[in-house]
Amino acid sequence: MKHMEIRHIVFDIGKVLVHYDPDIPFSRIIPDPAERHWFFGNVCTSAWNIEQDRGRTWEEAEALLIAEHPDHADNIRAFRRHWHEMVPHAYDDSVALLERLIDAGHDVTMLTNWAADTFAEARSRFAFLEKPRGITVSGEIGLIKPDRAIYDHHVASFGTEPSATLFIDDSEKNVEGAQRAGWQAVLFTDARALERDLIARGISF
Incomplete structure (x- = not known):
């Protein structure tokens, strides 16, 4: 299947880059x-x-x-x-993939459902969260995935083109929400599968 060229890559955080388990x-x-x-x-x-x-x-x-x-x-x-x-640790293999994409010059941002105060704590603990161009945090703007409005807010905030954006999330509902907003999207299972998905879409790093 042929995909439109990807110019923007958007990562979810919880269970994609950072472990979460109550x-x-x-x-x-x-x-x-x-x-x-x-x-x-x-x-x-x-x-x-x-x-x-x-x-x-x-x-x-x-x-x-x-x-x-x-x-x-x-x-x-x-x-x-x-x-x-x-949230005891990050996933080193996923973070390494994120950093490779950034180092290769790709436009990388993040879009997460996360409470504002606990996300501030996460930022102080996980240095890689400062590396992408920017982050949309649901608790800071009063919108959550998979509502269409949060995807549109991210586009407006960072000047991305939906059809040229690849979204990475561990939730099927959030992946489908991104697709309804006109984005390309993949369901995250692990870093190795994500690397294959990125290569299949012509993303080099």
């Missing part, structure tokens, strides 16, 4: 697997967490859940308190 601290906080599964399925859910990525403050988020689940107040507060443990 089970790391919570396997200690809630040792019983069934109880932990219930907690993430009914209290600190993905739907609850994504609203912090949209810009809701942690204080508001915690207050909302504690009002509904007062018996779980300590564990609710533990989510933000132990957030740093959930």
